[in-house]
Amino acid sequence: MKRTVPSALVCLLASAHAVAQNSPGYTDTPMLPDGKWRVHDATRPQPPIVEPGPASGPAPAPKDAILLFDGSGLTEWRSNDKEAKWAVADGCMTVNGTGDIRTTREFGDCQLHIEWASPAKVEGESQGRGNSGVFFFERYEVQILDSFENVTYADGQAGSLYGQNPPLVNACRKPGEWQTYDIVFRAPRFGPEGGLQQPARLTLFHNGVLAHLDRPMWGATAHRSLPAYKAHAPKGPIKLQDHGNPVRFRNVWIRELDLSGTPAVPSATPVAVEAKKTMDQTIAELMAKPEVADDSITVQHVLISFQGAPRMTNVTRSKDEAKELTERVWAKALTASDFKGLMAAYSNDTGPGEYPMTKATRSQMVKAFGDVGFRLKVGEMGVAPWDASASPFGWHIIKRVK
């Protein structure tokens, strides 16, 4: 059953924001990795409202579950390595301004059941109403918010992967009513050198209604900026957020899982990885690695040249401008899935842009192609900076494709 947001409320919220937009949110934030919407995009469509079944008593935990909160106390929780101080009464714990709390135990893949209620007394609007959150590894947030007749940006409402993806539906109950999240979280996997191998993935039922199905996450939750991954241990605490609103919780239980056998997400899934590392750091780290054992590779590249470089008669940008443009295109390459699109848009190479080479033939190529290409695994990218002998035509963003 669908209900609609009263138009008077929409008008009130719209008038509170000076710029023309469909909902609270932003028009100046970075584009998300899929290139469709900005972070907290004001124009991103709101998910359809689905009225869930009525609230019921606490869902009994299965036998193998760990009870993280059964109403009796906060022994499973800490706050900044001290005793957790949220108010406990009548079988529930309530956010009270003493800060976030996190589990003393650590979890990787898991199934989490958590029941929450936004304050019955409605105060504030948008992100200021009934805001809390469940953070796996203290960094991957499933948003908790009173999204009952409370418009906010789509990627910030209840059940959103905050700042990344809205839920499939808005299945919020009324303020004060108990709501359930049933979450299956598959932890991200990192390689031995800290590179991301598989992103975190999450399935969510909100009040029994599917809100996300095996949705990959683009990295740690961020506000007004792009999510990114930074390697961490295979297990970590789960955090509940104190966002200044007296949200209540009850009946929290978890089942530990090992989902290693589940298939990896297709490689086309765009993932932001270590986006904050500078291009110069990336170059230095790559060149410090040994070359791979493969004898034969194929690379694609984006050449960003400058006026005065050999054979570059049509390029008017300066060398400094070329470096600066390379940094911008490199940032795009990290979050885009379409490398050939970047080649078409930016490369000054008038040739095919894709080159096979072997260890025997590499000396016939621009030297930097081999120096960088033979340090990459298939699918990885690197940058060869301008160098009078190794890279005389300019900066090359290089991707190994075979």
Ligand code: MG
């Ligand atoms: Mg939150």
